[in-house]
Structures are given as structure tokens and as C-alpha cells.
Amino acid sequence: xxxxxxxxxxxxxxxxxxxxxxxxxxxxxxxxxxxxxxxxxxxxxxxxxxxxxxxxxxxxxxxxxxxxxxxxxxxxxxxxxxxxxxxxxxxxxxxxxxxxxxxxxxxxxxxxxxxxxxxxxxxxxxxxxxxxxxxxxxxxxxxxxxxxxxxxxxxxxxxxxxxxxxxxxxxxxxxxxxxxxxxxxx
Amino acid sequence: xxxxxxxxxxxxxxxxxxxxxxxxxxxxxxxxxxxxxxxxxxxxxxxxxxxxxxxxxxxxxxxxxxxxxxxxxxxxxxxxxxxxxxxxxxxxxxxxxxxxxxxxxxxxxxxxxxxxxxxxxxxxxxxxxxxxxxxxxxxxxxxxxxxxxxxxxxxxxxxxxxxxxxxxxxxxxxxxxxxxxxxxxx
Amino acid sequence: xxxxxxxxxxxxxxxxxxxxxxxxxxxxxxxxxxxxxxxxxxxxxxxxxxxxxxxxxxxxxxxxxxxxxxxxxxxxxxxxxxxxxxxxxxxxxxxxxxxxxxxxxxxxxxxxxxxxxxxxxxxxxxxxxxxxxxxxxxxxxxxxxxxxxxxxxxxxxxxxxxxxxxxxxxxxxxxxxxxxxxxxxx
Amino acid sequence: xxxxxxxxxxxxxxxxxxxxxxxxxxxxxxxxxxxxxxxxxxxxxxxxxxxxxxxxxxxxxxxxxxxxxxxxxxxxxxxxxxxxxxxxxxxxxxxxxxxxxxxxxxxxxxxxxxxxxxxxxxxxxxxxxxxxxxxxxxxxxxxxxxxxxxxxxxxxxxxxxxxxxxxxxxxxxxxxxxxxxxxxxx
DNA sequence: AATGAATGAGCCTTCATTCAT
DNA sequence: AATGAATGAAGGCTCATTCAT
Numbered sequence: 001x002x003x004x005x006x007x008x009x010x011x012x013x014x015x016x017x018x019x020x021x022x023x024x025x026x027x028x029x030x031x032x033x034x035x036x037x038x039x040x041x042x043x044x045x046x047x048x049x050x051x052x053x054x055x056x057x058x059x060x061x062x063x064x065x066x067x068x069x070x071x072x073x074x075x076x077x078x079x080x081x082x083x084x085x086x087x088x089x090x091x092x093x094x095x096x097x098x099x100x101x102x103x104x105x106x107x108x109x110x111x112x113x114x115x116x117x118x119x120x121x122x123x124x125x126x127x128x129x130x131x132x133x134x135x136x137x138x139x140x141x142x143x144x145x146x147x148x149x150x151x152x153x154x155x156x157x158x159x160x161x162x163x164x165x166x167x168x169x170x171x172x173x174x175x176x177x178x179x180x181x182x183x184x185x186x
Numbered sequence: 187x188x189x190x191x192x193x194x195x196x197x198x199x200x201x202x203x204x205x206x207x208x209x210x211x212x213x214x215x216x217x218x219x220x221x222x223x224x225x226x227x228x229x230x231x232x233x234x235x236x237x238x239x240x241x242x243x244x245x246x247x248x249x250x251x252x253x254x255x256x257x258x259x260x261x262x263x264x265x266x267x268x269x270x271x272x273x274x275x276x277x278x279x280x281x282x283x284x285x286x287x288x289x290x291x292x293x294x295x296x297x298x299x300x301x302x303x304x305x306x307x308x309x310x311x312x313x314x315x316x317x318x319x320x321x322x323x324x325x326x327x328x329x330x331x332x333x334x335x336x337x338x339x340x341x342x343x344x345x346x347x348x349x350x351x352x353x354x355x356x357x358x359x360x361x362x363x364x365x366x367x368x369x370x371x372x
Numbered sequence: 373x374x375x376x377x378x379x380x381x382x383x384x385x386x387x388x389x390x391x392x393x394x395x396x397x398x399x400x401x402x403x404x405x406x407x408x409x410x411x412x413x414x415x416x417x418x419x420x421x422x423x424x425x426x427x428x429x430x431x432x433x434x435x436x437x438x439x440x441x442x443x444x445x446x447x448x449x450x451x452x453x454x455x456x457x458x459x460x461x462x463x464x465x466x467x468x469x470x471x472x473x474x475x476x477x478x479x480x481x482x483x484x485x486x487x488x489x490x491x492x493x494x495x496x497x498x499x500x501x502x503x504x505x506x507x508x509x510x511x512x513x514x515x516x517x518x519x520x521x522x523x524x525x526x527x528x529x530x531x532x533x534x535x536x537x538x539x540x541x542x543x544x545x546x547x548x549x550x551x552x553x554x555x556x557x558x
Numbered sequence: 559x560x561x562x563x564x565x566x567x568x569x570x571x572x573x574x575x576x577x578x579x580x581x582x583x584x585x586x587x588x589x590x591x592x593x594x595x596x597x598x599x600x601x602x603x604x605x606x607x608x609x610x611x612x613x614x615x616x617x618x619x620x621x622x623x624x625x626x627x628x629x630x631x632x633x634x635x636x637x638x639x640x641x642x643x644x645x646x647x648x649x650x651x652x653x654x655x656x657x658x659x660x661x662x663x664x665x666x667x668x669x670x671x672x673x674x675x676x677x678x679x680x681x682x683x684x685x686x687x688x689x690x691x692x693x694x695x696x697x698x699x700x701x702x703x704x705x706x707x708x709x710x711x712x713x714x715x716x717x718x719x720x721x722x723x724x725x726x727x728x729x730x731x732x733x734x735x736x737x738x739x740x741x742x743x744x
Numbered sequence: 745a746a747t748g749a750a751t752g753a754g755c756c757t758t759c760a761t762t763c764a765t
Numbered sequence: 766a767a768t769g770a771a772t773g774a775a776g777g778c779t780c781a782t783t784c785a786t
Contacts, residue, residue: 007745009745009746010745010746013745013746033779033780033781034780034781034782035748035779035780035781036780038747038748043746043747044746044747044748045747045748045781045782045783046745046746046747046748046782046783046784047745047746047747047748049781049782049783050745050746055781105350109350109351143365145361146361146365149351150358150361150362153347153348153350153351153358154344154347154362154365156346156347156350157343157344157345157346157347157348157350157362158340158343158347159343160342160343160346160347161339161340161342161343161344161346162339162343164291164295164339164342164343165295165335165339172336172339175331175332175336176336176340176343178369179329179332179340179366179369179370180365180369181369182368182369182371183364183365183366183367183368183369183370184365184369185368193764193765193769193770194765195764195765195770195771196769196770196771199770199771219754219755219756220755220756220757221754221755221756222755229771229772230771230772230773231756231757231772231773232757232758232759232770232771232772232773233770233771233772235756235757235758236769236770236771379748379749379785379786380786381749381750381785381786382748382749382750385749385750405775405776405777406776406777406778407775407776407777408776415750415751416750416751416752417751417752417777417778418749418750418751418752418778418779418780419749419750419751421777421778421779422748422749422750427777477722481722481723515737517733518733518737521723522730522733522734525719525720525722525723525730526716526719526734526737528718528719528722529715529716529717529718529719529720529722529734530712530715530719531715532714532715532718532719533711533712533714533715533716533718534711534715536663536667536711536714536715537667537707537711544708544711547703547704547708548708548712548715550741551701551704551712551738551741551742552737552741553741554740554741554743555736555737555738555739555740555741555742556737556741557740565766567766567767568766568767571766571767591758591759591760592759592760592761593758593759593760593769594759596768596769601767601768602767602768602769603760603761603762603768603769604761604762604763604766604767604768604769605766605767605768605769607760607761607762608766608767613760
């Protein structure tokens with residue numbers, strides 16, 4: 001059966017929890033106690049558990065929005081007539097999204113996406129990204145010895161690096177992304 | 187006064203604890219409970235606390251050897267007559283060491299090195315690395331908009347990235363390092 | 373808002389913990405581990421912490437009942453038409469209550485009452501007691517060089533003294549209280 | 559055999575430990591870790607244990623000097639031709655000594671004096687004090703319903719009371735002692 | 745469905761005490 | 766005799782998770 005449409009109040013609660021978790025994750029505190037997330041969301045712990053049976057499930061849900069965003073970008077990249085431009089666009093978008101969503105990398109590269117929906121999105125993401133890379137490679141604008149998985153990991157790495165310094169990581173992330181793109185050329 | 191030579195048995199215990207911690211860190215489990223480290227080392231918890239009053243102190247001790255190693259490399263890099271070659275050597279060495287010592291990055295980029303010795307080594311490391319970069323920049327073989335801090339962070343990021351995939355990260359790390367070096371050229 | 377009426381079962385647990393703590397305190401073991409109090413109360417440690425975030429909070433709660441009792445007495449004393457009689461009544465009541473509630477003195481004379489309610493009661497207690505003493509002094513039935521604080525401390529001291537011997541401290545406390553009253557006369 | 563005369567250095571160590579413990583006790587920190595006492599004394603923990611097998615033994619040793627002092631006073635009191643004056647002198651001395659030696663009361667009224675020497679002194683102290691009280695009672699200058707034990711306890715209580723307030727307890731102790739003496743009159 | 749009280753395992757840390765050096 | 770390293774029991778506290786209301 002399709003996942004029963006949530007009652008209005010249930011949906012609102014779910015959203016609140018999600019918002020609290022998102023805020024925590026963005027603030028870099030991805031290990032915030034569930035008790036505390038519940039408190040900030042203004043709901044009981046039980047409610048958190050009802051909507052998200054495991055912490056992993058919650059993190060995935062948090063990552064769901066950026067994942068959709070990235071999916072859109074990768075599709076747009078695949079549709080770009082310029083293979084090199086499309087690839088660059090993809091990498092830049094991934095970098096931007098990664099830097100704004102701390103847990104993102106873990107879910108994307110982690111092993112067990114509990115939720116089927118996430119798994120599906122992830123699979124598509126990877127498949128399309130692979131095509132984008134393939135095309136760029138064929139056009140001779142990207143090194144041949146680099147896989148889609150490498151690119152994905154490198155984007156994560158760059159996000160990690162950008163976050164290591166103090167203050168605003170965005171500027172750093174931008175620079176690092178350009179470095180990465182330069183390094184990826186043949 | 188010099189830090190009083192340890193008694194033979196004390197030194198052995200210290201080494202055991204260190205070995206257990208090192209193993210844990212290499213295995214990627216840098217947050218292993220001190221209890222557990224003590225158990226694996228075959229000593230009481232108290233002994234761990236005696237030798238390393240804080241977890242940070244223990245991590246620093248674990249990182250001490252690779253830090254010394256890297257320090258030697260950076261000195262050698264500074265002595266290399268070829269600025270570009272010296273710089274590349276430094277980055278490659280840093281990459282290799284980082285990949286073999288998970289906690290390394292954190293201690294290197296973290297804020298408060300409890301132990302004075304670590305602080306000193308770290309300071310020298312950074313100073314010399316800065317000179318190496320400066321020289322490479324002056325020789326026109328490295329982009330001008332990249333600081334020593336950036337390089338340090340990027341090496342960490344690359345280590346992180348290499349570790350994200352399954353199995354042997356070494357090969358990946360090597361590739362990523364070359365990408366980084368390529369990206370750093372003007 | 374009023375402190376939300378506790379759920380029936382929560383209230384029962386709170387009471388059990390309180391009872392266990394009270395028993396321990398009366399038995400003179402005011403430093404009983406919270407672990408042990410939890411065990412005796414038949415609840416988990418967490419429950420103790422939920423109801424009383426700190427040991428101090430628990431002690432204050434334990435002392436709350438006798439504090440209320442004493443407050444009633446001191447008010448009655450203030451209302452007594454006979455200044456000397458009122459004062460004596462106050463001292464005797466304080467002695468009796470002190471002897472039955474070991475931690476009482478510490479909370480009363482200690483510095484930081486965590487709970488606002490305790491602080492308020494304490495303040496009123498002291499204020500009214502001061503008036504009782506004042507009146508007695510004015511009537512010439514109490515030495516002029518003794519402050520309310522002194523009386524408070526002396527009552528604690530007498531409780532302490534009464535508890536030092538073996539067996540039943542009550543009888544001793546009574547005698548010591550009379551000695552104190554005699555000594556306080558001009 | 560008589561307790562083998564200590565070697566000079568052993569005696570010095572013993573004295574150092576004693577001094578450290580005394581200082582801690584006077585500072586009101588009678589529960590200072592033995593490790594810490596050893597450190598302050600500049601000796602190893604083992605040395606503390608050698609000289610004082612139990613914490614109780616150490617406390618008794620700390621109390622030994624004031625005990626001797628009090629013993630002298632009580633003898634002097636017994637020798638005083640004036641029964642009332644002798645008694646008052648005894649109480650005042652006890653008060654003064656008690657206020658300067660926090661652990662004193664506990665050792666004096668506690669149950670198990672591990673050291674035989676302490677036990678002996680204590681016994682004599684009590685015996686002589688009893689005679690002083692007896693004489694005062696016979697002279698009609700002290701209430702008849704008060705035992706030597708009571709007086710001892712009351713002095714402890716007064717010390718306790720004096721220490722409850724902030725800052726300098728000496729002044730308070732003096733006042734409280736006079737109150738006690740007044741209260742003890744028939 | 746929601747709540748939040750209760751639970752208890754588990755980690756952290758301290759310190760009395762022992763014992764090899 | 767002295768030392769201080771080692772030990773481990775004990776207590777403090779947190780937090781994921783369950784479940785009665």
C-alpha cells in the first residue's frame with residue numbers, strides 16, 4: 001500500500017523534527033541527542049521515534065532535500081549541450097550543496113540507506129552522474145583515470161577541507177572546487 | 187628539568203596504551219572509549235589516565251610519530267634545490283602520512299595542542315611548510331591564491347576522500363594527491 | 373505557569389526517591405551515592421536525575437517539609453503575645469526539627485539554594501526569626517550581643533552535639549536546648 | 559619492644575606528612591586524597607602508608623598535639639583551687655582547641671582509636687575532666703544534670719556552630735563558649 | 745498519534761590501596 | 766625505607782530506547 005497520507009498534525013510534527021535536526025546538522029552538531037532534538041522541535045521523544053525509527057533514518061530525511069536538489073542539478077548537467085560545462089556545473093553544484101549540508105556526504109557514500117526512497121534517488125543520481133562524467137571524458141575534457149565514485153568522494157573531501165578552517169567555509173569551498181576542476185582536467 | 191626518564195615497566199605500559207590507541211585510530215575508531223583502550227592494552231584505566239590525562243593528550247601522543255616524520259619530510263622539501271619538486275614532495279609525503287594516520291589531521295588543524303612539545307613541532311612544521319610554498323609560488327609553479335593553510339586542509343580532505351571508499355585507500359590517495367598537485371599549478 | 377502537576381506514576385516515583393533520600397539522611401548518611409538511593413527507591417538512576425538534577429536539589433527537597441514546619445513555628449512564635457515565650461518556643465521547635473532532620477542545618481546555612489521556592493521560604497524564615505529575636509531582646513529576656521544568625525548556628529551546633537553520643541539523641545537535644553535558652557538570657 | 563626510634567630521615571618524612579595533613583585539616587578539607595597529601599608533603603604515597611596505615615591513624619596523629627595540649631589544660635584545671643574557675647578554664651580551653659582543630663571532635667568522640675597511645679590519653683583526659691566537673695558540681699556552680707560526656711559534646715557542638723558562619727570563627731567561638739558556660743550554671 | 749517518564753547500559757573520572765623497583 | 770606506577774572498584778552522569786498513559 002502507498003504510505004498512508006499523514007494526518008495534518010502528524011505531518012506538521014514530522015516537519016518540525018526535521019527542521020530541528022536540519023538546524024543541528026547545519027550547525028555542525030550532528031550528534032545532538034535525540035532528546036534534545038525533540039525538545040527543540042517541541043515534541044516528545046516518542047514522536048521522533050515514530051517518524052524516524054533510527055537516527056540514520058532521520059539523517060537521511062534531513063538529506064532528502066539536498067539530495068533532490070543535487071538530482072535536479074545532475075539532470076540539468078546531463079542535458080547541457082556542452083559536456084565540459086555540464087560536468088563543471090555538476091561538480092560546482094555538488095560542492096555547494098555538500099558544504100551546506102554536513103551529513104550529506106555520509107548518507108551519500110554510506111552503506112545502508114534504510115529508506116527505499118533514498119536508495120532509489122541515490123541510484124539515479126549516481127547513474128546520471130556517471131553519464132555526465134562519461135560524456136566529459138569522451139570529449140577529452142576530464143582525465144580518463146577518474147571514476148564517478150572518485151569525483152563523489154573528492155567533492156566530500158573538499159567539503160571536509162573547507163570546513164576545517166575557522167569562520168565561513170563557503171569562500172574556501174569555492175576555491176577548492178576550482179582547484180579540483182583544474183586537477184581533473186587531462 | 188627533562189621529563190624524568192620513565193621506569194622500564196611504566197614505559198612499557200605507556201607504549202602498550204599508545205599501541206592500542208594507534209590501532210584504534212588506524213581502524214578509524216578514534217572515539218574508542220578509554221575503558222576499552224585500557225582493556226586492549228591490558229592495563230587498568232587508571233594507568234591510561236596516568237600517562238594521558240585527557241583524550242586529547244593521548245591522540246597527540248599517537249600523532250607524535252607521524253608528526254616527526256612529516257617534519258623531516260618538510261625539512262627535506264625545504265632543502266630541495268628544485269622549488270617545484272620540493273613542494274610536490276611535501277604534498278605527497280603529507281598525503282601518505284595522513285592516509286596512514288587517521289587522527290593526524292585533527293591534531294594538526296585542531297586548536298589546542300595540550301602538550302607543549304606538539305605545539306612546538308606543529309609550529310615549526312607550519313613555518314617551514316610556508317617557506318616551501320612561498321618558494322614554489324615565487325618560482326611560478328604553484329597558484330598564487332593558495333595559502334599554506336589551504337594546502338594543509340586540502341591534504342586532509344584528500345585523506346578523508348580516499349578513506350570514504352571501501353578497501354585499500356592507498357591507491358586512491360595516490361591518485362587524489364596527483365589530482366591535487368595538478369590543480370595547484372597556476 | 374505552575375509547575376505542571378506530575379503524572380500519577382511520576383509523582384509516586386518522585387515520592388519514593390524522596391523517601392529513600394529522607395531515610396538515608398535521617399540515618400546520618402547524607403552522602404549516600406545517588407546510585408544507591410535509586411536502588412533503594414526501586415527506580416533507575418535516570419529517574420533520580422530527572423526529578424532532582426543535582427544532589428543539592430534532592431537535599432533541598434528532603435528538607436522542604438521540615439522547613440515548612442519550622443516556618444509555621446516561627447510564625448506562631450512571632451504571634452505569641454509573650455516575647456520571651458515566643459522566642460523560647462522558636463528555639464525549642466528549631467531544636468526538635470533539627471534533631472530529626474540531619475541535612476537541615478546545611479541547607480539552612482548553606483550558600484546556594486538552587487530552588488527558588490527554598491530560597492523564598494528561607495528568606496522569610498530568617499526575617500521572621502529576626503523579628504522574634506528583636507522583640508525578645510527589647511523585652512530584656514535575651515542577651516543583646518546575640519544575632520539571629522548566632523541563634524541559628526547554635527541550634528545547629530546543639531543538634532550536632534546531641535547526635536554525637538550513641539542511641540537516642542532526642543533526650544540529649546532537649547537538655548541541650550534548655551541549656552542554650554538559659555545561656556541566652558542576659 | 560619500644561617503638562624503634564625512627565631514622566632521622568624517616569622522622570622528617572613523618573613530620574612532613576603530618577604537617578601537610580594538619581594544614582589540610584585546618585583548611586577544612588579533611589577529606590583530601592592521600593595522594594594529594596603525599597604530594598604536598600613531598601613524599602610518595604607509600605611513605606604515607608608506612609607511617610600511617612589508615613586514614614584514621616593519620617587523623618589521630620594530627621590530633622595528637624592538640625590532645626596533649628588539652629590534657630595539660632585539664633590537669634591544670636583539676637589543680638585549680640577554685641572549682642568553678644577550673645571548670646570554666648577547662649571549657650574555654652577545650653573550645654579554643656576545638657575551633658583550631660577541625661578533626662579533633664571526631665577523634666575525641668569517635669569510637670575506635672586505633673592507636674593505643676591515643677586511647678590512653680583520651681581515657682585520662684576523660685577521667686580528669688570528670689573530676690573537674692564533679693568538683694564544680696559539688697561546689698554548686700554547675701548544673702547537676704549534666705555529665706562530662708555532655709560537656710564534651712557541647713564543646714564540639716559549639717565548635718561546629720562557630721564554623722558555620724563565614725570568615726573568622728574565633729570570635730564567634732568565644733561568645734558561644736561564654737553562652738555555654740552561662741547555660742551550664744544551675 | 746503523541747507524550748514524556750522510566751530505564752539502565754555505558755562512559756568518564758577519581759582515589760584508596762598494593763606492590764614492584 | 767621510600768617511591769610512585771598500577772590497579773580497579775565506585776560513583777557520577779548522559780542518552781538511546783521503550784512503554785504506560
